[in-house]
Amino acid sequence: MFYNRNMRFRRPLDDVFRTPTRVKILRLLTRTPDMVFTGREIARHIGVANSNVTMALSHLEKIGILHSMVKGRSLLYSLNTQHVLCERLLSVLFDREASSLNYVLEELFDPWPDEIRTVICYGSVARGEEKTTSDVDLCFVTRDSSRRGSILRMLEKAQGEFYLRTGNRFSPYVISAFNFAVRYRKDDLLIRKIASEGLLLRGDPISELVK
Numbered sequence: 001m002f003y004n005r006n007m008r009f010r011r012p013l014d015d016v017f018r019t020p021t022r023v024k025i026l027r028l029l030t031r032t033p034d035m036v037f038t039g040r041e042i043a044r045h046i047g048v049a050n051s052n053v054t055m056a057l058s059h060l061e062k063i064g065i066l067h068s069m070v071k072g073r074s075l076l077y078s079l080n081t082q083h084v085l086c087e088r089l090l091s092v093l094f095d096r097e098a099s100s101l102n103y104v105l106e107e108l109f110d111p112w113p114d115e116i117r118t119v120i121c122y123g124s125v126a127r128g129e130e131k132t133t134s135d136v137d138l139c140f141v142t143r144d145s146s147r148r149g150s151i152l153r154m155l156e157k158a159q160g161e162f163y164l165r166t167g168n169r170f171s172p173y174v175i176s177a178f179n180f181a182v183r184y185r186k187d188d189l190l191i192r193k194i195a196s197e198g199l200l201l202r203g204d205p206i207s208e209l210v211k
Contacts (some may be wrong), residue, residue, distance in 0.1 A: 012085060015063050021048050021056040026065070029079040030086070030094045036069070036076040065090075101125075101136070102201050104165050108158045115147045116140050117177055118203030126199040136170040138201075139194050141209060145176040177209055184210040 017023055024046040043053040057077055060066045064083055069076045123137030124130040155172045163169055183191040195206050
């Protein structure tokens with residue numbers, strides 16, 4: 001059986017995003033709208049104490065953002081995808097949150113330089129361990145090594161705009177596709193790290209680069 005409650009129509013986002021735990025719960029459920037979770041499963045997924053999750057779930061259910069359903073001894077939660085805030089805001093917000101880095105890069109390099117074959121984010125941002133002061137580690141894989149100097153100068157010029165748009169700086173690492181593949185086969189620690197934890201932002205997948 002499902003239970004719905006009420007939200008406030010004036011400034012409802014004050015309730016929805018009141019605590020970081022509520023944001024983490026909504027991010028998980030918005031990105032998995034067809035799934036149901038127990039409170040303990042949600043706590044495990046988002047890395048928050050079960051007691052904090054239980055309290056946040058109760059508040060989100062009260063404003064109708066979540067459904068709850070009793071199954072056996074478990075209380076299962078899912079996103080109320082028909083809720084007006086889910087339809088109009090949450091799915092769009094969390095989708096754009098995930099692609100914000102890509103969006104900024106597209107804006108900075110318009111038109112996109114043909115000589116850059118692939119862009120990979122690695123380091124703390126790719127692992128989801130970054131702090132607000134963390135640099136964004138970006139690997140720019142070029143089609144060949146002849147334009148490395150000009151690409152570095154272009155990236156240096158883009159630093160100011162990137163900082164203005166994000167409040168962070170990026171640390172560029174520029175390497176040709178040929179050297180990336182060679183060093184990968186030689187078990188170079190940095191290249192292996194980029195390949196294993198890297199988040200592809202643009203271009204050919206890492207599997208294509210290391211063939």
